[in-house]
Amino acid sequence: GIDDLLGYFQTTWIQGLTTSSGTGQAKYPPLTWNAYDRTHFHMNRTNNFVESWNKKFSLTLGHSNPTIYNFISALQLEQSSTDGKILAYNVGEMPPRRKRRNVEKDRRIHTVVENYDAYEGNVIAYLDLLNSVC
Numbered sequence: 001g002i003d004d005l006l007g008y009f010q011t012t013w014i015q016g017l018t019t020s021s022g023t024g025q026a027k028y029p030p031l032t033w034n035a036y037d038r039t040h041f042h043m044n045r046t047n048n049f050v051e052s053w054n055k056k057f058s059l060t061l062g063h064s065n066p067t068i069y070n071f072i073s074a075l076q077l078e079q080s081s082t083d084g085k086i087l088a089y090n091v092g093e094m095p096p097r098r099k100r101r102n103v104e105k106d107r108r109i110h111t112v113v114e115n116y117d118a119y120e121g122n123v124i125a126y127l128d129l130l131n132s133v134c
Contacts (some may be wrong), residue, residue, distance in 0.1 A: 039113045042106075109131035 011017045013033070016024035034046045058064075060074045089095065112130050119126035 036113060036116075039110055042110065045109075105134065 012027045014026055014030065016026040018024075030041055035115075037043075038045050057074065058076060060077060061070060066074070085095075109130070112126075116126065119129070
């Protein structure tokens with residue numbers, strides 16, 4: 001039941017298995033999935049930018065099983081595009097602005113995260129607040 005689920009979550013995602021010889025390492029410790037520090041330091045919380053690049057590159061390839069020549073050609077196009085972006089940045093051109101709604105959402109999430117200590121005794125209220133700003 002629920003105890004099995006909580007036990008799985010605790011040993012896999014939080015703390016690891018506790019035995020008579022001590023506590024082991026979790027398979028996926030919080031450092032690998034917790035976004036608190038990323039939010040606190042205004043870093044990307046997701047890998048959406050990587051997913052976006054992957055989709056764009058897949059479209060450049062044209063199909064799921066490209067020949068080696070098509071793959072090399074797509075890599076050369078990507079390199080050329082990246083070189084152009086670096087050059088533009090080096091001469092003072094700013095990267096594209098983020099959508100206002102995403103900037104505002106990040107600001108709201110950051111505000112909630114910065115006030116985490118105020119909710120120390122009430123995790124549910126904190127999670128509800130965080131959910132409401134997303």
